[in-house]
Amino acid sequence: MSGSTAKLVSSPIEYLHRAMASPEPEYAEAIDVNPNVLPVRRTRADELAGQVERLLSRMRIAVIYGGDKTEDGAVIYQSHNPRSWKSYQTVAEDIAASLRRMGCRYVTLMADDMRLAQRLQDEGIHFAWLNTGGVQGFCSVSHAPAILEMLGVPYLGHDPLMAGILDSKHTFKRQLMGLGIPTAEFMTWHGASGPLNPSTNPEFQKIFGNYKGPFIVKPVSGRASLNVEFVGDTYGLAPVAQEIFDLTQNHVLIERYLGGREYCVAACGPTVAHDGQLDKLDGPFTFAAVERVLQDDERIFTSMDKRPITGKRVRALVPATDAQVINQLNELGRRVFTELNMETLVRLDVRADEEGRLFVLETNPKPDLKAPTEDGVTSLIAEGLAECGMSYDDLILSLIADRVDLLLRQRRGSAGHLVELLTICEA
Numbered sequence: 001m002s003g004s005t006a007k008l009v010s011s012p013i014e015y016l017h018r019a020m021a022s023p024e025p026e027y028a029e030a031i032d033v034n035p036n037v038l039p040v041r042r043t044r045a046d047e048l049a050g051q052v053e054r055l056l057s058r059m060r061i062a063v064i065y066g067g068d069k070t071e072d073g074a075v076i077y078q079s080h081n082p083r084s085w086k087s088y089q090t091v092a093e094d095i096a097a098s099l100r101r102m103g104c105r106y107v108t109l110m111a112d113d114m115r116l117a118q119r120l121q122d123e124g125i126h127f128a129w130l131n132t133g134g135v136q137g138f139c140s141v142s143h144a145p146a147i148l149e150m151l152g153v154p155y156l157g158h159d160p161l162m163a164g165i166l167d168s169k170h171t172f173k174r175q176l177m178g179l180g181i182p183t184a185e186f187m188t189w190h191g192a193s194g195p196l197n198p199s200t201n202p203e204f205q206k207i208f209g210n211y212k213g214p215f216i217v218k219p220v221s222g223r224a225s226l227n228v229e230f231v232g233d234t235y236g237l238a239p240v241a242q243e244i245f246d247l248t249q250n251h252v253l254i255e256r257y258l259g260g261r262e263y264c265v266a267a268c269g270p271t272v273a274h275d276g277q278l279d280k281l282d283g284p285f286t287f288a289a290v291e292r293v294l295q296d297d298e299r300i301f302t303s304m305d306k307r308p309i310t311g312k313r314v315r316a317l318v319p320a321t322d323a324q325v326i327n328q329l330n331e332l333g334r335r336v337f338t339e340l341n342m343e344t345l346v347r348l349d350v351r352a353d354e355e356g357r358l359f360v361l362e363t364n365p366k367p368d369l370k371a372p373t374e375d376g377v378t379s380l381i382a383e384g385l386a387e388c389g390m391s392y393d394d395l396i397l398s399l400i401a402d403r404v405d406l407l408l409r410q411r412r413g414s415a416g417h418l419v420e421l422l423t424i425c426e427a
């Protein structure tokens with residue numbers, strides 16, 4: 001891996017000494033990339049390590065999870081959830097615990113609901129980590145980033161537009177198609193347009209032609225395989241689509257069933273920590289390439305709500321035997337991340353067809369970041385970290401350092417108070 005390395009240091013003075021020192025000999029010997037470019041990144045990684053360390057000890061951080069609409073004072077009127085709701089609070093606790101381990105003096109959890117703005121102001125929050133799918137309503141994953149944009153509180157998460165696109169599978173798939181990134185043929189159907197009749201529906205005819213199935217029918221905004229159905233032929237489509245429409249009251253996606261193996265790969269920005277040391281890569285970091293192991297009779301990967309993710313359900317891909325598919329997954333991750341201008345972590349769900357060709361099923365804007373537990377329950381991303389020599393805390397540090405880098409280098413206008421925090425002298 002090319003890049004530059006800087007260990008988090010324990011004080012600004014130590015940081016200054018390190019930043020001014022000449023490159024360490026063992027590092028200089030390891031240079032294998034353009035010598036004109038590398039020193040710039042090395043210097044930036046050094047500088048960033050100091051900035052992150054100082055900000056972590058000075059910022060008041062809120063980790064935001066999904067608010068519960070049934071709680072008193074959460075919303076004005078309870079409305080519908082097209083996306084299956086989940087609080088994500090336990091994962092928010094894992095993230096907060098990791099931030100504390102790496103030196104954050106003030107980390108608190110907050111629910112994403114009507115009271116969020118007041119709570120952020122009352123607690124003097126400088127920075128938020130979004131671990132929420134929203135409270136209710138359409139495009140709920142984009143509500144928290146939209147509110148934070150309005151309040152001027154910088155956050156780690158996708159901006160409202162990108163969050164909304166990624167959580168609308170049909171909109172995202174159209175972007176993929178525009179970019180020539182493979183995704184299964186599909187159409188959408190909405191209950192307001194009358195019953196679905198494949199034999200007379202012009203869109204169905206245009207997209208599927210003589211293809212008679214099997215199909216997958218699923219919500220356009222969903223999670224964890226909930227309400228995702230396998231339908232063997234065209235005759236079965238209408239009732240299943242109707243059932244999903246009745247549940248979600250939203251567009252329904254009908255797509256070709258891909259009968260091959262299933263994979264995931266994660267992609268995030270170029271700042272990466274290994275053992276607490278920051279590297280700056282020259283492109284996005286793609287990692288945690290895993291196979292989701294399907295049982296013989298398992299056509300749809302069983303929801304983690306029904307069967308927790310464990311090492312048995314997920315196989316980390318290893319370069320010695322899986323090099324070809326790892327390269328393809330990394331390339332898909334890199335393309336999706338860069339060509340759609342993404343700014344923080346995503347996880348691509350990918351499936352092969354019977355010939356082994358890979359297709360992007362969806363890209364998750366808020367992949368599960370559950371920290372592995374002693375009883376073997378983990379997340380798809382955490383399960384793939386060991387293969388690239390990273391711990392859970394390394395991942396959390398990578399994500400926050402990358403966001404600090406982005407804010408300080410490209411968005412100073414949106415992070416004036418963080419710049420002020422950085423320049424406060426230690427007492």
Ligand SMILES: Nc1ncnc2c1ncn2[C@@H]1O[C@H](COP(=O)(O)OP(=O)(O)O)[C@@H](O)[C@H]1O
Pocket residue numbers: 184216218222223224225226228255256257258259262299300301349351361362
């Ligand atoms: N076109 C498809 N072909 C084969 N399997 C699919 C297809 N679409 C979805 N699936 C299965 O359903 C699961 C959930 O679908 P996905 O699009 O990832 O939605 P979500 O994870 O948001 O529920 C996938 O992990 C996969 O097992």
Ligand SMILES: [Mg+2]
Pocket residue numbers: 224225349362
């Ligand atoms: Mg999925």
